[in-house]
Amino acid sequence: MRSITMEGNNNKDMEEKILKAAEAVFLEKGYALASTTEIARRTGCNQTLVHYYFRTKEKLFESVFGRLVELFILSFHGVISQDLPFRKKLTNLIDTHFEFLYENQQIPFLILNELTTNPNRILKLKERFSPVVKEIFSHLSQDIEQAVKRGEIRTIAPFELLFSIASLNISVFLLRPVFNRIMNVENEQFQNLARKRKIENIEMILHSLTPLQEK
Numbered sequence: 001m002r003s004i005t006m007e008g009n010n011n012k013d014m015e016e017k018i019l020k021a022a023e024a025v026f027l028e029k030g031y032a033l034a035s036t037t038e039i040a041r042r043t044g045c046n047q048t049l050v051h052y053y054f055r056t057k058e059k060l061f062e063s064v065f066g067r068l069v070e071l072f073i074l075s076f077h078g079v080i081s082q083d084l085p086f087r088k089k090l091t092n093l094i095d096t097h098f099e100f101l102y103e104n105q106q107i108p109f110l111i112l113n114e115l116t117t118n119p120n121r122i123l124k125l126k127e128r129f130s131p132v133v134k135e136i137f138s139h140l141s142q143d144i145e146q147a148v149k150r151g152e153i154r155t156i157a158p159f160e161l162l163f164s165i166a167s168l169n170i171s172v173f174l175l176r177p178v179f180n181r182i183m184n185v186e187n188e189q190f191q192n193l194a195r196k197r198k199i200e201n202i203e204m205i206l207h208s209l210t211p212l213q214e215k
Contacts, residue, residue, distance in 0.1 A: 027106040075100035080139045086147040153209040
């Protein structure tokens with residue numbers, strides 16, 4: 001029994017090592033340029049073992065991509081479910097989402113690239129994450145409705161609010177390579193700019209929600 005348990009643990013450990021190595025390779029090179037040979041090399045195993053656990057590069061990518069999208073979505077979900085005043089919750093939501101992107105700057109590039117080059121992934125993601133996305137929208141819709149009734153904010157659709165947050169936050173990191181090439185922006189300079197932009201994004205969105213009579 002012990003040997004079976006140990007073998008199961010070893011299998012899980014190896015599977016996780018492959019997933020982590022694959023994540024790094026896919027984030028660096030995208031799906032098209034990544035290879036299971038490179039993933040095996042970084043894992044410290046042979047290519048046959050990679051195919052033993054995941055069969056094909058496509059299936060391995062689906063596992064990695066699904067985990068990354070899940071992290072991306074849950075960066076919203078964890079805050080949405082908190083019991084806080086609406087403006088405080090919204091501030092935390094923008095901050096948490098921005099910090100997630102700051103720590104995982106390659107994820108938006110991979111997600112956008114794969115969703116535009118392989119539309120079928122959208123259908124698979126929709127099936128997998130539909131329940132949690134619906135829960136996020138339900139929580140946010142209720143929070144917005146109650147905040148509007150209290151006169152704290154103007155009326156806004158949940159999708160419009162999430163779209164504003166995502167587009168403002170993501171644009172900072174999508175534009176970084178452009179500015180790096182044109183202006184040779186140093187890491188420290190970008191860090192300072194990013195922190196400043198996060199505060200501005202929070203202030204901008206909160207101000208945009210101010211009831212019209214107060215503006």
